[in-house]
Amino acid sequence: MISSFAVFSFLFFLSFVLISLFQLSSKKSKKNLPPSPPKLPFIGNFHQLGLRPHRSLQKLTNEHGPMMMLQFGSTPVLIASSAEAASEIMKTQDMSFANKPKSSIPSKLFFGPKDVAFTPYGEYWRNARSVCMLQLLNNKRVQSFSKIREEETSLLLQKIRDSIDNSQVVDLTELFVSMTNDVLCRVALGRKYCDGEEGKKFKTLVIELVELLGVFNIGDYMPWLAWVNRFNGLNAKVEKVAAEFSAFLEGVIEEHKKKKTEDNDEGGDFVDILLQVQKENKSGFKVEMDSIKAIIIDMFSAGTDTTSTLLEWTMNELIRNPKTLRKLREEVRLVTQGKSDVIEDDLEHMPYLRAVIKESLRLHSPVPLLPREAIKNTNVLGYDVAAGTQVLVCPWAISRDPAIWENPEEFQPERFLDSSVDYKGLHFGLIPFGAGRRGCPGITFAKVVNELALARMLFHFEFSLPNGAKPEDLDVDEALGITVRRKLPLLVVATPSF
Template sequence: MILQYLYYFPVFATTNRNTTQKKPPPSPPRLPIIGNLHQIGPYPHVSLRALAKKYGPLMLLKFGSVPVLVVSSADAAREILRTYDLVFSDRPISNVSNKIFYYGRNVGFSRYSEYWRQVKSICVTQLLSTKRVHSFHNAREEEVALFLQKIRGSHSKTVNLSEMISQLTNNILFRVVLGGKSDSPHKWNYSYRIVVKKILDMLAYSHSMGDFFPYLVWFDWLSGLNGKVEKAAYEVDAFLESVVRDHHAATDDGCANKDFVSILLDIGSPIDKECIKAVILDMLIAGTETTATTLEWTMAALIKNPDVMSKLQKEVRKIGKGKSQILEDDLVKMNYLKAVMKESMRLYMPAPLVVPREARQDVNVLGYDIEAGTQVLINAWALSRDPSLWDNPEEFRPERFLNSPVDYKGLHYEYLPFGSGRRGCPGIQFAVAINELAVANIVHNFNLELPDGKRVEHLDMTALSGLVLHLKSPLLVVATPHV
């Protein structure tokens, strides 16, 4: 109803400082107050691609009073993420994430600063280096073994593979980050799952009016959002306090495979307790949802495309012949598996919009003037389905990545499942290790079918909009043991 009334306001009421720019990017017409928010549907990445087809690969929108630059071509993404990476290295301030993540003490949402550079460097070298990620291979392999055991326990009855995959990724992160054993009772185990779910729901569905309409920040109090966020932040902090306290009290056994919390406690300055809690939270949130969703989409795509499934099973079963479980050392030889994972992340990108950036200063990009404070959205989903960059982009064809230099490390701007540049995801190796190991073991050990005689054509590949794109319906399968 409000939007209907706003249509009667003259468009010139939205005049803003962009009119003084020498040459701003093209913009769709705006409404007063709300700007272009009315043009964004339940799937923002789809709405933004439709607008970009009309207004171009660099497009300036207004979300309330906030200018937002939408990037929808590989050339434009390269300019933002490589040429002007430092200029666009800030994060927008979000009232919800600020309160949850200790007001910018974490890596993912903090503003660009010397503190951020130091903490990110520590995370990359101490927590997410190749050597450190490899040191946790036993934890991943043991959790995958328990996962396979649970599927076998279904005795070829219908299993909710989406739910089991989510449990697997949670269990791995629980062990690696917090040091708990997923197959034994632990006082953190239940709390950990509740905390992660609460934060993900908060980030996905609780939006602050003050982020887009600063003069309406009072509405967050009136609506109860501030109280809800503060309560969640208090519960999260209480959980993390207990984790840090118990790790302090534990005896150091000198084990090389310490969990992330123990490693952080050993580092010292600039890692104080609040920073440790913020980084722990980063690892838990970033490592669970997108990894589980990638696995869910990959398995659904393999079932939907039986020829691809058959080809992958042949590769994996040949290399793993005589083994009950694929180990990480086996993955090096599985080229088609790697192509399948890349294609899955291209076509079914869990996070279709790269985490927003913000311009730290005025800059000219591809002939357009961008003002400091402008937020930037890279539509990675649109890039990965651009027919000018990909042959038959709507088809699931892993072969496109065989003998191809295109990778997910952020150097190919048509393909950005993990972002790129300074603010790209530092946990790529950790996520890929889980994804490849899990998929290889599922296809090695089981033949999968849809329940109740359903044909693959009946598998619903519709996405559910949210913080990440899940399958709308859980992936239910009948898993018949192969070995």
């Protein structure tokens, strides 16, 4: 028979548990969470993302506000779609949001990951980024590659001339991808990999790498569905690309090691520089083989797609806006009057060119969503954000915010002519490359390539659409990967300017 003491003890314990649960629930309910649209069991808000998540999130933001909490499977995700929210996350509380969400595909492709873009915040990341900023992408180093940029943009011009001679339509998308890939090959690896089977294989690897980085991996948000990737071939493809890129870069690194040239602080490609850093080990940062490979792959994944995409969208908008195109061409010719070509020194005297590229970046942010992760519990603009919450800052939505930009859907470079606003991470209404600790370290490198290629093309050629199509009929559909590209290749007819 149960004693009255046992019954009393049980009731006391039950009361204690219920009171504790009530207090916990009450405490939780006092948290001020961002607004959230209705969600479904298990999948959360996945069904609301659609085929173009950046556009879907902009629409949800218009309904629920610039700070919004979504649920992707089992993961809470904070959406930040205002300049004020971006500034708070990437500047005021940059340290609290310095982490990147863990993702299984980049972890495999970047050997850990051991790169800069996807590696979690910590000592390794700080050291790796320092090497990139101080050794690979500093202003002096970027200037040292001017000959490479001039030679590769000259080859771009020659390919356009060849198409004219053969009465062919010019595929600018293909030419931009090829040029940026060749520039990066020479800068990072010491030579181009564009001919024969070797070149074909390397180009395929880069394309596959960029495609995989844009794949949504359901297993990262719904671990109970991770098995799907074993059956749909995703895991196998990731492992294949990682293994092939690893083997290719190991061959490149061995080639560099066998060279009997003397290391020089002024010369050498990225592999040479990283091998020298590894040899000297001055900072105490152990640069392992996987680190070298991961950092080099970073350069291709971040540099090729974003640079070619920006050039593509800029030419797209210039063709759609003939008055802007004429105005920019007039500036290029005025600055280069009496010269046979554009050189990098001329770019400093082309403010409208810079305005055109800024406006292109505003209207077509190459990377529409910038992921972060909260390191600790914090409060952002009055809302409580728990440690481990994923964050998506939305530069695409911010740069189309009518509270910041007049006529935000229109291409108007003139808005930047008398403005100090830039895209280097200091003005949070325009952050196509991010900001703060996790901002892109290669902005300066990409800037010169874009400006030189665009100025030289407009100096030498006139462009129109094939088959007499009108500028306003130009297709602007988007294809989404790690960047937002045109869905279809940009095909034009080129004619010599002189």
